[in-house]
Structure formats: structure tokens, C-alpha cells
Amino acid sequence: MIKKVFMRLIYFVKNDVRYFFKKINSMFRNKIDQYQRAKLQLEDAKIQIDPELERKIDNKELPILSLKNVTITFGSGKKVFKAVDDVSLDIYKGETFSLVGESGSGKTTIGKAIVRINPLTSGEIIYKGRRISGKLSKYEDRFVIRNIQMIFQDPAASLNERATIDYIVSEGIYNFKLYENEKERVRKTEEALISVGLLPEHLTRYPHEFSGGQRQRIGIARSIIMEPQFIVADEPISALDVSIRAQVLNLLKKFQIERGITYLFIAHDLSVVRFISDRIGVIYKGKIVELAESEELFSYPLHPYTISLMSAIPIPDPILEKNKKLIVYDPSIHDYSEEKPRLREIRKGHFILANSKEFIEYQKKLESINTNQA
């Protein structure tokens, strides 16, 4: 009996002590957090975007992000491999720009260059008038991370298997102290999780305890929690079932409308790309071969690679799909021995990689499609 009471007492004391330490700990942590937060804010204030420039970007007079003659190579000496070959692109605020193209064409490499994982071999990347490629100071680097987030293609490989979902999702805001106190951190983390269709109860779980689609959504949650302005979404929906895919797409759209987020969207599912993109760039072996507004591209595909790509889109109908004819692209049809191709505008906003001879043929083709439809 006495023993029992004694044990009880110990139990209470133990709990009290534990509670006490927890409290101190969290007070302490909050103080450190607040201090670091203030320091970071001070540094972040060093980056001022000219309001006039901001206005022009908001009005889509100027692009929010530009790639200027970006070339990225891997390897060295004789084994140099050009993954991205002189790509120039302008992406405007609030739009969804999609990159499509075959596997290995350099889409991910471009995305990773924007978030500064892949260094450029030549060319530059401009975000809100500032160069964000090449060497940057620490606070400039942070500016990029806070503004531009990437949702990675390989959901399992990009999640730390030993960390809890709580840690994984809040890592970014933790590193940059983007919260007032622990309570707000938890709130933000839970909100991010809920917004991708997961539950707060998932916070204590580990990545391997989730299905493929759930892991992909964890990847999305950890990006959006940073409230970035620009998101590189690399195949963000490929492992999702159609309904969650629709949820995630609606969600990305909602963020876009509410916060004016701009997306560089990388996806191979052209049926989705058609639906969500404002503009689409078709890339083949590191080069943009065609670029146009979404409906324009789907209605008037001109480059033979684009046509081949479209012929391969899976159709969710057994009869149509089983009778579908694939058109194979043969790059040897281009004769560039005399004149090299460049990206030319064939119709407002519709660009195509061609030399002068090809360009004339494409023009003829475009005319004939038009007269056929009239």
C-alpha cells in the first residue's frame, strides 16, 4: 500500500519535472527562434525589388522569370554531354508554363537549374530582374529558396526516410524561421498537410508508411508551406490517382488564383498538360522545338516531334486506344547541313525551331490547316 502511494507520488513528480523541462525547453526554443527570425528578416530586407519593376511584372509586361541562352553540360573533357542546349524562355507571373518532351530531354535539369541545384555552363537565369544563377551571397541564396520551390519528380528519393512527416514538411519554415512560435509552426504544418488531402494524424509517421501517391503529396506540402511565388513542379501528379490528381491540380490552381503563384510545370501526361497550361514548350534533346499557347499547340502542332508526341497520348477508351496509330519521329528528316535552325515565331506567340526552308514549309502547312477548317 505504502509502496503504491509512493510510486504514485514519484509518478506525479516525474511528470511535473518532465512538464517543467518541456515548458522551459519550448520557451527557450521560442526565444532562439525569435532571435534568429529577427536576424533573418533584417538580412532579407537587403533585397528590395523596385516597385516599378514589380508593377510591370504584375501586369505581365515583363516576365517574372527568364532563362537566357541557358546551356547545361555534364561530364568533362571528351565525355561532355549537353543536357540543355541554349534554351531561352520567358515565364510570366501567374501563368502555368509547361515543359513537355521525351525522357532525358533536359526538363528536370532545367528545373533544378532554376532552384540552383544544377550550375549553368553558360547563360543566365533572371528572377524579378535579379540574376539568380552563378555565385550568390547567402541572403540572395535564401531569397531564391524562399521565392522558388521545387516539387521533385522522385517522391521517395527526395524524402528523408528517417525523418517524421512533421519534420519533413516543416523543415523549410524551420530553417528560415518562418513562424512566430511553436504553435504557429504546428498550425502551418497541419494546414499544409490538410491542403494536400492528408491528415494531421500523419505527422508522426515516416515516409515508408505511405503509399506512392501519399508520398508525392508530402513532397507538395513541404513546398507550399514556404508560400513561394514560383513553383517548379516536376511530375507532381504522375503517381497520383485520377481523383487526387484532380484535387491537387485544383489546389495548385487555387493557390495560383489566391496568391498569384507562377508554375513551371513538368509533366508527361499531355492530357493533363493541355487542360492546365497557359503555354507549353516542347523540348527535344535539350532544345525547345516548339512553343505556343496550349490550345494553339494542340490545334496546330507543326514540328514533327510535337506531332509524334501527341499521337502517343493515351486515350482512356479501349476502342480508340487499341486502334491508335503512333507517329514516330525521325530526327534525320531535318537537313541542317547548310543552315542551322533557330526558334522563329510563325504566328503570334507560336514559335518553332526551323531553318528558313523548313519555316516556309511550316507556314504552308499552317495555311492549309486553316483553309481546311474554314
Place this chain on the structure above:
Amino acid sequence: MDKERKVVLSLKNLEVKFNVRARILRAIRNVSLDIYEGQSIAIVGESGSGKSVLTKTFTGMLEENGRITNGEIWFEGQDLAKLQTNKEWQSIRGNKIATVFQDPMTSLNPIKTIGSQISEVIMLHQGKSPSEAKEIAINLIKRVGIANAQKRFYDYPFQYSGGMRQRIVIAIALACLPKILVCDEPTTALDVTIQAQIIDLIKDLQKEYGFTTIYITHDLGVVANVADTVAVMYAGQIVEIGTVEEIFYNPKHPYTWALLSSMPQLSERGTELYTIHGTPPSLYNEVKGDAFAPRNPYAMKIDFVEEPPFFKVSETHYAKTWLLDPRAPKVEPPKAIQNLHKKLSSKLGVNDR
């Protein structure tokens, strides 16, 4: 099902549970399924519905915290549900039943060359010498559509793009000449052209070697292409199964209706995509009645009380919904998916040129 055909794999009343920190998650709830020789079956269904776990039960890949708590898995006269040790699995896993996973990185060793990884499998499963294995490996690399196979043989996984890695994983799976090939999201990381090529490749090899394929995919276009049979899963159960035509043109289960309605091809630009309201039930709790009932606009009282049995629609078509009970009111599938073939033909007609 065709009575003449031979069953290669038979799942009976299968149940799988996971231990998650002192809680029990019931991932597979009483699933029975016969898979036939040479069949090409697609398993579709919501994320987390148990597609991967179901196939892991017969590939011996269930994680350590998971176990088969009930049921049988018959394959070549053996009940795989009884296998315990890795050693017992060895003759089956990756040999007679091979898997291509959705995540290529998890199946490749990052510090070994691609070539050595394929050769190893060939030496192990086909008993070839290193030089023979190398030749076969290079051939396989070529067959999955990677140029410069001779040179690429010596590259490491990180030097390949996402899609190329996936093709290598397929090459490795094929190197074992399996009886059953499980493709878990085999082409999600691939662009449409390569995807079409890979699918054709798998179909060709299937014809050549006569193996059975089980596809897990979210892409209904891929399903339409590869599958002769489609099984629809929801919350750890198969809720509808039929030929691919029956599932697309005459679906019976409200979840299948919702799934088909979510296709982006059926939406208009600038509108919201169709989504299924609510979330699937937590598998930690006992599911009462029809698991889909809380999200089902056609749910009846009984759906919340009693689990529906399978109702027969045709010799090949079964659905687990009370709507097929003779006493149920007659309801039509949603407008969006009626006359699906006609709708898609006219909608996608622009691409025909």
C-alpha cells in the same frame, strides 16, 4: 472468366494488416481473385486503396511491419501465404514473379553500374557466364529503347534520367523471364512516346513468352491499352471486376463511376476538375457497410449497415454494390460518363489528323 484458361495465381480471402506503433491498419480486407495464364489485368483505384500491398503479398515484398493475417495465395501448387523466410521466397521473388516498381531509385543500387546490375540478374536467373550475360544485358538495354547501349552499360544510375532508370528496371525484371510480371506504375515517370514504346515492348514480350502481367496504374489511357481485365479497388477491397470494355462502357459500382468521371479528358478548360468528395475511410477502424457509402451520392440506407456481396453482371463482370440488388431503385451512371466512347471520339477528334 474463360473456363478453358488456366489459373496461375489464386488469392482466397486475403487479409493484410500492418502494425503502426501499436495500432493495427487493415490494408487488405478479404480479397479473392483468380488470375489466368497470359492474362493482362489492370488494378486501378484510389491512392492508398491497397493495390501495391495486394501485389506485395505474392511477391514476398511486404514490409516487416505487415503480415498476411488470413487467406491463401495459390501459385504452382504452393500456398505463398505460408512462406516466411527470405530463403523460402528466393525461388519465387524476382524469379517466377518479378516486379517493376513505381520508383526506379528504390530498385537500383546507386553505387553499381547499370550494366553490372542487369548482368548479375541474368547470371543468377539464367545461369549465364559473365560475358554471355553482358551481351544479353546490352541487348536488353537496347530493347528498352536506350541509345548507345554499349557505352551506357558502364554508367551509374545517377547518370540516367528518371525515365531511363525506369526502363532499366524493366530490363532487369525481364532478364529473369518471369511467369508473372507485376508492373507497379511502370510508366508514370516516362514521357508518352517512351511509355507507348515500353507498353508495346511488354506486350510483345508477353506474346513471345506467354507470361501474365499485372498492371497497377492510375492512367486510364494505359489501362485501356494494356488490359483485358480490370479490377477496381477501394479501401482494401476489390469492388468491381470485368473486361476492360465492361468497366469503361458499362461500369456498375459508384466508385468506378466516380473514377471514370475524374478523367481530365472529360473536363472543359478553365473549369474545376471533377473530384470525389471526402476522404477514404481510415483503415485503422472497422469499416461498416459499404466503405464508399459516405462519399457515394447514390448511397442507400443499407450501405451504411451491411457490406454488399458481389453481384454478377455477366460471366466476366462482378460488382460489389447494393445498387445491383433487385430491390434497389434503378439509377443511371452519371451523365458525364454515359456514351463514353462517343464523347471521347468527338472530343479528341481534333487530334486525328
